[in-house]
Amino acid sequence: MSNEAPTTLILGGTGRTGSRLTGTLARRGIATRTAARSGADVRFDWDDPATHPDALVGVDRLYLVTPALRVAYAEQVAGFLDLAETVGVRHVTFLSTYNADRTPRGIDIAAVEADLAARQAVTHSVLRPAWVMQNFGDHHLPVLDRVITAPSGGGAEAFVDAEDIAAVAAETLVDPDAHAGARYTLTGPQALTFGEVAEIIASVSGRPVVYHDIDPEAWISGAVAAGVPGDYAVMLRWLTGTIIAGNGSVPTDDIEKVTGRTPVTFRQFAERNAQTWSVEAK
Numbered sequence: 001m002s003n004e005a006p007t008t009l010i011l012g013g014t015g016r017t018g019s020r021l022t023g024t025l026a027r028r029g030i031a032t033r034t035a036a037r038s039g040a041d042v043r044f045d046w047d048d049p050a051t052h053p054d055a056l057v058g059v060d061r062l063y064l065v066t067p068a069l070r071v072a073y074a075e076q077v078a079g080f081l082d083l084a085e086t087v088g089v090r091h092v093t094f095l096s097t098y099n100a101d102r103t104p105r106g107i108d109i110a111a112v113e114a115d116l117a118a119r120q121a122v123t124h125s126v127l128r129p130a131w132v133m134q135n136f137g138d139h140h141l142p143v144l145d146r147v148i149t150a151p152s153g154g155g156a157e158a159f160v161d162a163e164d165i166a167a168v169a170a171e172t173l174v175d176p177d178a179h180a181g182a183r184y185t186l187t188g189p190q191a192l193t194f195g196e197v198a199e200i201i202a203s204v205s206g207r208p209v210v211y212h213d214i215d216p217e218a219w220i221s222g223a224v225a226a227g228v229p230g231d232y233a234v235m236l237r238w239l240t241g242t243i244i245a246g247n248g249s250v251p252t253d254d255i256e257k258v259t260g261r262t263p264v265t266f267r268q269f270a271e272r273n274a275q276t277w278s279v280e281a282k
């Protein structure tokens, strides 16, 4: 039997929220283990169950990020949660998504939420974030030749900073009892159109950046041609269709309720990352 302090396992530990969560938990004195296929503390591959037991050694809390760019994973996640329960995990914080209870058939986000709710041996918290601001700083929604291209039909979204998601996740993992059964809807403080996002990026980077609306099917075909799995098209169609229909996320106060801090605005995020686009938009 080990005398080491229980550890929090962070799946997606090199990703946008997981990497930030690790630092925050470490500052709060919580032992962490990041997990990913490469570059993390432990090698963990959803598709290689042989990597799962080692990742879970000494773990009592789990940050659950489901397999990337997939829609059908409920059984795989259930099997992993069964193992996690067996080895002593007692709390799971699940990175879900905004409107998870309205996902179309075939997307397993709601199924994972339901699985967690049905488990007796673990408590859980669910984080349902809006579109992440970081999408505009990486390959998801890049500024290419001074243009952001995405389908939105002029609809707005309350983009949220991954730092704020990680901050809420940290609170749930530091004090699971206080957040057991909670569902937090995480958004930025304002709903912005993609045109407004382009204006902010242009203003902080000092370079012209414009927004180009595009037919959603053309955009999805382009994503699939660029390597996004074809199965994932249903997710992209749902996410963009929601914004086009005018049902994008609206601001909530859950981040402030949980962390005591107001969520980061898009302008603050953009100022922090201005360098990204100063180079991109040349």
Ligand SMILES: NC(=O)c1ccc[n+]([C@@H]2O[C@H](COP(=O)([O-])OP(=O)(O)OC[C@H]3O[C@@H](n4cnc5c(N)ncnc54)[C@H](OP(=O)(O)O)[C@@H]3O)[C@@H](O)[C@H]2O)c1
Residues within 6 Å of the ligand: 011, 012, 013, 014, 015, 016, 017, 018, 035, 036, 037, 038, 039, 044, 045, 046, 047, 065, 066, 067, 068, 095, 096, 097, 098, 128, 129, 130, 131, 132, 133, 135, 140
């Ligand atoms: N983007 C958005 O706007 C948005 C909004 C709401 C919710 N979400 C949800 O956020 C989740 C993504 O979280 P994130 O943004 O923090 O991460 P992320 O930046 O997308 O990174 C994905 C992480 O998962 C790991 N990973 C990918 N495939 C894996 C596999 N087969 N086995 C094990 N690990 C794997 C990656 O590392 P390796 O590649 O090295 O394995 C990386 O650490 C998704 O479930 C998405 O639905 C995203």
